[in-house]
Amino acid sequence: MSVIQVHDKQFTPYINADKLQARIQELAAAISNDLKGEKPLFIAILNGSFMFAADMFKYLTIEAEISFIKLASYKGMKSTGNVVQAIGLDEDLFGRTVVILEDIVDTGKTLSQFLPQLEHQQPKKLLVTSLLTKPEAMKFPIKIDYLGFSVPNKFLLGYGLDYDGLGRNLPEIYQLVENA
Numbered sequence: 001m002s003v004i005q006v007h008d009k010q011f012t013p014y015i016n017a018d019k020l021q022a023r024i025q026e027l028a029a030a031i032s033n034d035l036k037g038e039k040p041l042f043i044a045i046l047n048g049s050f051m052f053a054a055d056m057f058k059y060l061t062i063e064a065e066i067s068f069i070k071l072a073s074y075k076g077m078k079s080t081g082n083v084v085q086a087i088g089l090d091e092d093l094f095g096r097t098v099v100i101l102e103d104i105v106d107t108g109k110t111l112s113q114f115l116p117q118l119e120h121q122q123p124k125k126l127l128v129t130s131l132l133t134k135p136e137a138m139k140f141p142i143k144i145d146y147l148g149f150s151v152p153n154k155f156l157l158g159y160g161l162d163y164d165g166l167g168r169n170l171p172e173i174y175q176l177v178e179n180a
């Protein structure tokens with residue numbers, strides 16, 4: 001792994017593929033242990049989470065379902081700011097154990113808007129799994145039940161995370177080289 005260029009920016013290696021996979025296996029083991037017998041429904045939020053969700057789901061050893069959704073932002077009718085709408089969420093969540101799969105919780109805005117909508121359906125449990133979070137960037141505090149890595153407030157690329165559409169296919173995570 002060495003410094004790479006994507007569009008006009010340079011990125012340096014930050015978390016290698018082996019370390020990522022080892023941590024995801026640990027998370028999957030903890031979830032499998034905690035949610036045995038609950039037939040949880042995993043909800044992966046596209047696009048960024050597709051790679052994490054696929055790996056995580058392979059490592060689970062319990063019966064579980066998965067659904068992939070996309071969040072679309074639109075302006076509310078009143079001055080409530082942006083509202084998110086889930087596209088592709090067909091399952092009834094009432095009484096179910098639901099586990100959100102995110103690649104990153106950054107400011108927390110996305111989940112702070114989306115989780116209340118899910119709570120409204122009265123799931124039995126609503127848990128959050130995120131591969132990454134940036135504590136220094138968090139403006140809307142989110143409780144993350146299963147966390148891969150806490151990282152500094154720097155832009156990341158790879159393993160699902162893009163820079164202007166590119167870099168999602170990298171099997172490891174890179175960090176932006178600032179002022180390069």
Ligand SMILES: O=P(O)(O)OC[C@H]1O[C@H](OP(=O)(O)OP(=O)(O)O)[C@H](O)[C@@H]1O
Pocket residue numbers: 045046047048049102103104105106107108109110111162
């Ligand atoms: O905590 P926040 O500040 O809200 O940021 C987190 C969100 O940002 C990323 O998605 P993004 O909007 O980049 O879309 P993408 O997954 O399609 O790339 C990520 O997948 C989260 O959904």
Ligand SMILES: Nc1nc2[nH]cnc2c(=O)[nH]1
Pocket residue numbers: 104106154155156157158161162163
């Ligand atoms: N690619 C990318 N997308 C994000 N969305 C929220 N934080 C990030 C980040 O650090 N990198």
